[in-house]
Amino acid sequence: MxxxxxxxxxxxxxxxxxxxxxxxxxxxxxxxxxxxxxxxxxxxxxxxxxxxxxxxxxxxxxxxxxxxxxxxxxxxxxxxxxxxxxxxxxxxxxxxxxxxxxxxxxxxxxxxxxxxxxxxxxxxxxxxxxxxxxxxxxxxxxxxxxxxxxxxxxxxxxxxxxxxxxxxxxxxxxxxxxxxxxxxxxxxxxxxxxxxxxxxxxxxxxxxYCLIRDEDMNLNIFASNKHKDAAETLVKYEVKRVYDYYTRMFGKYRENDYFTIIEVKEGYGSQAGDNYILMEEHAFNNNTDYTHLYHEIGHIWNPSVKLYHEQRSRFFDEAFASYFEVLAIKEFLGEEKAKEKMEEYRRQFIKNVNQNKKNFSIPICEYGRYEMGYNSYTKGPWLLYVLHEIVGDKKFFEIIRTFLNENKKKEVTFKDFEKSCEIISRLNLKKFFSQWLYGIESSSYLYEDFSVSVMVDMSL
Ligand SMILES: [Zn+2]
The missing domain is CATH 2.60.40.1730 (tricorn interacting facor f3 domain)
Structure with a gap:
């Protein structure tokens, strides 16, 4: 049935x-x-x-x-x-x-x-x-x-x-x-x-709940009274600073957008939806790592995707948000922490490959057809990382900013992204995209533990 x-x-x-x-x-x-x-x-x-x-x-x-x-x-x-x-x-x-x-x-x-x-x-x-x-x-x-x-x-x-x-x-x-x-x-x-x-x-x-508001970014935080302080200080601070950072780097994306954080009782599971997250009680603790918020806020800068199977590949949402998280970690916590995060993504990818070889042999562009978009959380950010290393800081942010800005009212495709990258970087990126987006050479680079600089050499 x-x-x-x-x-x-x-x-x-x-x-x-x-x-x-x-x-x-x-x-x-x-x-x-x-x-x-x-x-x-x-x-x-x-x-x-x-x-x-x-x-x-x-x-x-x-x-x-x-x-x-x-x-x-x-x-x-x-x-x-x-x-x-x-x-x-x-x-x-x-x-x-x-x-x-x-x-x-x-x-x-x-x-x-x-x-x-x-x-x-x-x-x-x-x-x-x-x-x-x-x-x-x-x-x-x-x-x-x-x-x-x-x-x-x-x-x-x-x-x-x-x-x-x-x-x-x-x-x-x-x-x-x-x-x-x-x-x-x-x-x-x-x-x-x-x-x-x-x-x-x-x-x-x-x-x-107490409701904590921030008018600037249209943020609502619903927190229990015992977590009011943490919500008002730490959580709000992290959300705002990462929102400001992305706005600075990528431009203001959606008009009248909003974001909501809702505390849920321990054991009910944290989860992210569009523009909101349910956060378990423990996530309001002082010594908690708030970097998952960088990922969730990053989703505000996701373009709309034209084709169903490209959308289901999760590249334009999860790969983007996962790499934006790394950019924010680098900005706030330093380069070492950012590199650690990238290695965490790599380890997870290898683990998934060891469990199922299809994670290796299906290229990113085909994830949607096989409902394997979860790889966009691991290999996806590596595509963007290697691209970033190839084109350099200035061009990379210009690419993302221009790509998002030009497509604010349009739906994007993989080809659109490829075109933006080539026009702005003024580089021929055919080989890069054929290995990372349309092909699977990139899977072996990750699996064989190549350093990012070796990957850059191999991808050009
Ligand atoms: Zn996500």
């Missing part, structure tokens, strides 16, 4: 009502469902966490829609139980057609920690979190792992409101549009509707 092409939810407009004391929540609103495929759809499979049940599904004109729901386990994991909802439409959804469905559901979350360690999502007085990992909001998929994963890769827009008792604050990765106060409750409104930036999920975190 995994490879079956299904319609997708292109937009979520949901109102959440959270009751931390009774560990309960309800949600209602409109899902926009789109069919990208040429066959007509009549049945739509929807998944929710097993603690949730659907009360109603209807058309916007209030006409009810028939559906069934049953608890069912994934064939791959017995413990992964879901509420499987089958919507029986009274019409067919044709190619490129959209359908808006009104849905109401409610219940509790019990996590899935026996299958996925970090997915402990629940509603509680101390800390609540609702994520797609826990299927806290509807996802169109069949009740099996492959189908669910395929769905989670599809881009979405969302506008959600979250109502909580007034002592609570809601953190989310979207743009915080408004906070309303009403009858001992607060309603937080978040939105993400930027077609050029792909979101795949939204995460809702609820606790008695």
């Amino acid at each position: 995994g490879q079956v092409k299904l319609p997708r939810i292109s937009c979520y407009v949901l109102d959440f009502h959270i009751e931390p004391k009774s560990q309960y929540f309800s949600s209602k609103g409109v899902l926009t469902i789109k069919n990208d495929f040429s066959f007509e759809e009549r049945n739509i499979p929807l998944l929710l966490h097993y603690g949730l049940s659907v009360k109603e599904i209807r058309h916007e004109n209030n006409v009810g829609i028939k559906f069934t729901q049953e608890m069912i386990s994934f064939p791959e994991y017995e413990e992964l139980r879901v509420n499987y909802i089958n919507i029986c439409l009274d019409l067919t959804l044709k190619k490129n057609e959209e359908l808006k469905l009104y849905i109401e559901y409610e219940g509790r979350l019990y996590g899935y920690s026996s299958v996925m360690r970090y997915v402990q999502d629940s509603i509680s007085e101390e800390f609540s979190i609702l994520r797609n990992d826990c299927i806290a909001y509807p996802i169109i998929a069949y009740p099996n792992y492959t189908s669910l994963m395929e769905s989670c890769l599809k881009p979405i827009e969302y506008k959600i409101s979250v109502s909580v008792p007034e002592e609570y604050t809601v953190g989310c990765g979207g743009i915080l549009r408004n906070i309303e106060s009403k009858a001992n409750r607060k309603i937080f409104i978040y939105e993400r509707s930027e077609p050029t930036i792909l979101s795949h999920r939204f995460d809702i975190c609820i606790a008695e």
